[in-house]
Amino acid sequence: MSVRDFANLLNVSASSVSAWEADAGMARLRPSTQRLLDGALASAGPAVRKRFATAMVQDPVDDGSQGVTSDDMRRRTVVTMPLAAALASLGPVGDSSHRAGRVGAKDAERLDHAVMQIRRLGHQHGGENLWAAAARIAHNGYYLLEHSSYSDRVAYQLLTATSRAHMCAGWLAFDSGAHDAARSHYNEALTLARQSADASSQVHALVNLAFLSTFLGMPRQSLRYADAAEGIAGGRTAVVPRIRQATAYALAGERTASHKAITKARASLEAVKEEAADWYSFVDHAELDGIEGTVALLLGDPRRAERLLLQAIAKYGDSFARNRALYRVRLAKARLDLGEVEGAAISAGKALDDLSSAVASHVIRAELSTVARRLGMFSGVPGVDLFMGRHADIN
Numbered sequence: 181m182s183v184r185d186f187a188n189l190l191n192v193s194a195s196s197v198s199a200w201e202a203d204a205g206m207a208r209l210r211p212s213t214q215r216l217l218d219g220a221l222a223s224a225g226p227a228v229r230k231r232f233a234t235a236m237v238q239d240p241v242d243d244g245s246q247g248v249t250s251d252d253m254r255r256r257t258v259v260t261m262p263l264a265a266a267l268a269s270l271g272p273v274g275d276s277s278h279r280a281g282r283v284g285a286k287d288a289e290r291l292d293h294a295v296m297q298i299r300r301l302g303h304q305h306g307g308e309n310l311w312a313a314a315a316r317i318a319h320n321g322y323y324l325l326e327h328s329s330y331s332d333r334v335a336y337q338l339l340t341a342t343s344r345a346h347m348c349a350g351w352l353a354f355d356s357g358a359h360d361a362a363r364s365h366y367n368e369a370l371t372l373a374r375q376s377a378d379a380s381s382q383v384h385a386l387v388n389l390a391f392l393s394t395f396l397g398m399p400r401q402s403l404r405y406a407d408a409a410e411g412i413a414g415g416r417t418a419v420v421p422r423i424r425q426a427t428a429y430a431l432a433g434e435r436t437a438s439h440k441a442i443t444k445a446r447a448s449l450e451a452v453k454e455e456a457a458d459w460y461s462f463v464d465h466a467e468l469d470g471i472e473g474t475v476a477l478l479l480g481d482p483r484r485a486e487r488l489l490l491q492a493i494a495k496y497g498d499s500f501a502r503n504r505a506l507y508r509v510r511l512a513k514a515r516l517d518l519g520e521v522e523g524a525a526i527s528a529g530k531a532l533d534d535l536s537s538a539v540a541s542h543v544i545r546a547e548l549s550t551v552a553r554r555l556g557m558f559s560g561v562p563g564v565d566l567f568m569g570r571h572a573d574i575n
Contacts, residue, residue, distance in 0.1 A: 306541030307355025
């Protein structure tokens, strides 16, 4: 939309919109602006809603408070044709907030199905092209909860589906580098899960808050979240709190506690064979190898990290290209720690292959940039100059 079209939609002046675009403090205005926008879109015609929804999918914009600017997003965000088609297949879920009235189980099921589709796309493509779409699904869930009528059973379904939508939006926001937004989505998900007394969703929210805290360098906070999740979890769901504990202990330098937690996680995975809830179906032997390899890297054991990360990478196909790329970057880190520069360049180059073809992840790009800075000290080593040239082309 033009600035004037957007201003007319919000019933404000074009100069106000221009000022918002230029203002580094835009985050302070977003809540009120979002309410104006939500109200305007609810009453706008379907053509406007469709146009705006398309823009949201193609150009998700962070408010700048996470260190990821809208210009950064525009440079990196490319929606491939297969991904665009997959997003289009979500159908009316992202554009049905104008509906009100009686809703039933089918409406809640469509919401939940859209969340599962977005989650699968995230495993394959990373978060940068998908965060806005997931947030829109969560918003639609809130709209149905607030403006529709439904039975108690459907209320539970809507609460759990909207909680899962916020979980998905949080993970995709995290992968886009928007950490405050991710925390906000996770906390919303936890609140909804507690309202519905859905234990699985509560565990999901807590372990993701634990993961975020570890990433931000707060292992004690991470352990509090992970311990709370373990207290709620039962059966296979205990695997995820334990791997979060293992990573947090490793970050804190507590080797014995970290090894004990990862051992318990592997035992939990082996002991429970029944079908798991969809959100932790990603936790398998490949993921445990990747997590344990990451733990070994944090604990200063690069040889063990290399072995485990190679095992994880070998088990991942294109449907989990995002995780494969992440572990290839960490394999490059392990090899650099071992002094194996040529091997590090090869692994980093393969991560670039994933990023160049299907994956858009701020987290992976940031870790890869760290590897590139280290590799840049070894000009002339076979493979290094080739990688550095390719890496420069994508930045």
